[in-house]
Amino acid sequence: MARIVMKFGGTSVADCERIERAADKVAAEVARGNEVAVVVSAMSGVTNKLVNYCSEISPLYDAREYDTVVSSGEQVTAGLMAIALQKRGVSARSWLGWQVPIVTSNVHGKARIEEINTEEMEKRFAEQEVAVLAGFQGISERSRIATLGRGGSDTTAVALAAALNAERCDIYTDVNGVYTTDPRIEKGARKIDRISYEEMLELASLGTKVLQVRSVEMAYKRDVPIQVLSSFEDKIGSDLPGTLVTREEDIMEQHIVNGIAFAKDEAKVTLFNVPDVPGVAAKVFGPLADSSVNVDMIVQNVSEDGQVTDMTFTVPEGELQKAIDILAGQEDLKDVKIRTDKEVVKVSVVGIGMRSHAGVAQTMFSALAEKGVSIHVISTSEIKISVLIAKDYLELAVRALHEAYGLDQS
């Protein structure tokens, strides 16, 4: 017997028929003798619709009221899932955030889970009752509903798994696992059976959309194995058909590079004629940070004359205009010329094996050079190397790297 948390995303509960198929999977896990808690998202499309209602009435909405409105989507699917389970002879009840309670911080709209009281749920596990939780929501002080930010149901699932000391958190979604890269670009992309928390965290941060970054962080910190698997295949989590995100020590076969991620919504900003004096970087990036512009890759050239230099960095495409406005308003930077480029993409290779292997970066640079792909900016961390290249070369670069690291061989 194991205790597991099963999380179903929006496409897995998109309508009544899919809710029933998800309930079949839950019933199958229960039939194996497992103790099961289920976390559900809203039906796909519903959260967007609710968010739009709020924005339509007032773009400056009160986040507490926003939370009241948007949390209703998960409430609906939780109740329906409980009904679908009961229909299958599985004892079940729905739990809303305030009923558990899942206590959160007061930052409405992107609250953090502070505590999950599982006392009553534990009692009911003993009576073979399945708990069905509405994802994405909790209760802040003064008894207001608080939501965890978009994609927050993954975080609910992992936090619940941690609180329940569950063996595993199965995230049912519309893909059957994490791939070495996007199979729509590289047909030879291979499903990864096991990957470490750290690698998954990098991949999620670098643009692989399968899991919400915060949920991976939490899984890493609390050591909750996550399995990513498909709700549209005829397999259940206990057979481990998906990708298991787990501790490095639990992975037998290590690859040097485990995955290739890319992010298309990057924009490059180059500043020319920047005074080459100490503290100028703070003058550039301080105001951006103050306005919550997310600066990513940064390169500062060596100054030739010791007077002026140039500087390049990336920001999310959606924050580009804001960044330009902020920089243009700085008195200290009034002689600086700004050039921007949205036609770029960040490609990253990720692998824990990099730590102990030399030449990983060299392989990347050679493979790209061989295909004539110029690198604009490079940034590295202990287990990843990212390069910024022209958007047109995305597919070419991904395929070249996938081959260069031998990722298509299982």
Added chain:
Amino acid sequence: MARIVMKFGGTSVADCERIERAADKVAAEVARGNEVAVVVSAMSGVTNKLVNYCSEISPLYDAREYDTVVSSGEQVTAGLMAIALQKRGVSARSWLGWQVPIVTSNVHGKARIEEINTEEMEKRFAEQEVAVLAGFQGISERSRIATLGRGGSDTTAVALAAALNAERCDIYTDVNGVYTTDPRIEKGARKIDRISYEEMLELASLGTKVLQVRSVEMAYKRDVPIQVLSSFEDKIGSDLPGTLVTREEDIMEQHIVNGIAFAKDEAKVTLFNVPDVPGVAAKVFGPLADSSVNVDMIVQNVSEDGQVTDMTFTVPEGELQKAIDILAGQEDLKDVKIRTDKEVVKVSVVGIGMRSHAGVAQTMFSALAEKGVSIHVISTSEIKISVLIAKDYLELAVRALHEAYGLDQS
């Protein structure tokens, strides 16, 4: 300064634009210096959709889960209304049933309100904050959401008005008041300015759909004046543009008959060859009552031979088959022949003035006879007379009665 409850039905909050128009009315009442609590229904169509989800998965759904699902519609509009009010500079917050709390009985799906704790709301009135309540919902023991049955938001509004000792409960809807009869049938139908609780209760019970019967009962018992008015006209409740349902003593001008109601979903059942022995009525109606079949008008003919008689009564059309099956299964009634007729309609005239005026029934019978309308069954109470007639004569009968009682003269 007055304290008022404003309730907006589904068509009055059908989309963001209508929510904003409703918020305009609330802001106008606040600007008059009134203390305001708002009760909202779900956007029109939403509750039906949610009910259908439950039924699609399992017609035998758990009523507690059904309540979790269907209560979400009012949650959405409550949050949106609070946002719309804040946008207008009106301090406001939404309240869900469990937050107030509105404590209900445990009969999920049609719970009754047992208590409303208005302590916190009273405090916030002192700070000029408008309370926006999600209608239709409360919290039962063990912290589960409970709903009040279809149309329950009217009941929430009246119960809240009673708990807050409000001066008036304004029910904003898609008509501008209660009419002497349905204006789609009789063009001369006149809006009634004031009507007594008792008359409104009869009209609501007899098929006039403007107010939920339970909400009128509660208003009567707790003496909460209700005003029915349109959310699509440019007037607010404080100008009393609608129909005020209030105490008999508060109505200056009394009409003998105040309104004509009709109900189309009636079916007539006639039993022939019924043994004319004491207790036979109990044998017929006992089993029907046991199965919750709602028997309405009953007529038993005088027996000619003292052996057998016949009996006629009405049931809602939707319960007809159930009634037939039950009667056919009774051993004591095995020789009885059953004949049914769905092509009937019940037309009723209602008026408190009947109590002190003779000849009211006679006016009805003559007016119908004059038009050649046969009466199948008659039933009377202190303030109403109902007749069952063939469906084809509905319009003719309503118009004839409207004229006979002079209802088109204001």
